[in-house]
Amino acid sequence: MSARLTRDNVAKVADLARLNLTDAELERYTEQLGAVLDHAEDVASLDLDGVPPTAHPLPLVNVLREDVVVEGVDRDEVLSQAPSVEDRRFRVPAILGEEP
């Protein structure tokens, strides 16, 4: 198990994502995510002095589109694929006082 990531860390992130994990799952994800962080640590151990932080692998900036309306998708088609619909809106479970 990675020293960088504890079971509690994973439990907290799961909670923020509203994921209900079993003990076995917590164990498994802690190990898997730890391996990802270990890999990042390998990169971080390189001598990166003088290498500017990379925001994006592509050597591009300012990829822009014109402000012109493009046809979207049909509402009935979209709503027909939702698990629950009411009054032309998506119906979702109650929110427990949490909002951005």
Next chain:
Amino acid sequence: MTLTHEPIEGEHFVVVSETTGDEWEIVVGLEVHCELATATKLFCGCPNMFGDEPNTNVCPVCLGLPGSLPVLNHNVVELAMRLGRALHCEVEPSVFARKNYFYPDMPKDYQVSQFDQPINVDGWLDLPDGTRVGIERAHIEEDTGKNTHAGGSGRIHGADYSLVDYNRAGVPLVEIVGRPHIRHPEQAKTYIDELRAILLTTGASDAKMEEGSLRVDANVSVRRVGETELGTRCEIKNLNSLRSLGRAIEYEARRQVDLLETGERIKQETRHWDEGAGRTRPGRSKEEAEDYRYFQEPDLVPLAPSAEWIAAIDAGMPPLPAARRDALARASGLVITDTSVVIAVQRDLDALALASIAAGGDGKRVLTHVEHNLSGEGASNLDPAQFAQLVTLELGGQLTATQAKTVLAEMVTSGRAPDVIAAELGFEAMDSSELEGIVDGLIAESPEEWADFCTGDDKKRGKLQGFFTGKIMKATKGQADGKAVAALLESRRAESL
């Protein structure tokens, strides 16, 4: 406990606790979200339109469907930079970040925003009262969908389920984070007024609080006068009008002073303003920034506007309210904070006033008419030279203030010259001997009142002055000049003593 506001040296304000007599200072920083006036959303070609049928302006990008990719709207960058430069910000190379949270108003489960590298940083906004409010940043982000809570009590906590409309999801916003330089509820309202004027002038947003295209959150704290450290703040949300903003700040400051004076501590939290109850209530506790797990949005490349682009924005910048007030103050000889100067710019009548002053109209008198006798609409018909002529006739004594107001109204309607209108209405300077005859006649009609006027105390004399002035105005059909009447009454009184 009541709080009273006393300006200290004209720039700071202090609230005095009635319980202890201690002096406290309110410290406010405002965060303003405004929807940009683009044709389409931030990252897709769906219309940016308020009030359409639910879920009609949606596509795979703003619905967060797998495989869709965002592409940044050129006009968003243009408008965000115009606003930033109008607020004297530096435009910096910026990147987009994902703000992760689990809530159905964003189908992606994250909101694309700017975090550690925002587009606009370090600016300021000058208020009409002369206060300079710092702007920490003004960054681009996307708006969320609209939830309607259904079932139960209809409130968030009692709701059984929610209905979501994603028309607003992905609409471009700029969040303007002001520094805590505001010291008074009224000043907070003025800041929003001024920011609205800038948003409208730059065309960045239609800035309608009632439609939610301009939304305000207030960070409020208090500290004892003389302290320099900031107190613990609470963030007040659900401020749907300027009135709510002012009331909420006032309430919250009072609540915090009460707590601190009874030895309690302020808990940093988000509170919701309840307009009906006139109070703030705790909302959810403020999540730590790290709980949003910001990270760079891998689907978008960095934004780095060229120096040429920024220069073009600056070159195309329309005159902003503060500069317009300055120009008008210089031309009229009034101070920049004079109410009539501020109002002339607010009503978009400063160009008319400047032209009339340039045509020879007296600055103070021109602006007095603008403040009291002209509205924004209709006044655009007014010819500046004729407006100047009217003011000159008035100052020359050919028209009384009341007559000038009547003539001005007629000028706005008909666009005709003031001397023509005055002649038509029979407004001619009243001959002084004619006025004397009328006044003497009225004095003779009311000997008792006159005696009281001559010998009574100040209060009685003031009342009777009104009595005689009213009679004279009636007898002259309002043509007598108020100042001449007052002078004549005074000289007759002196003669009779």
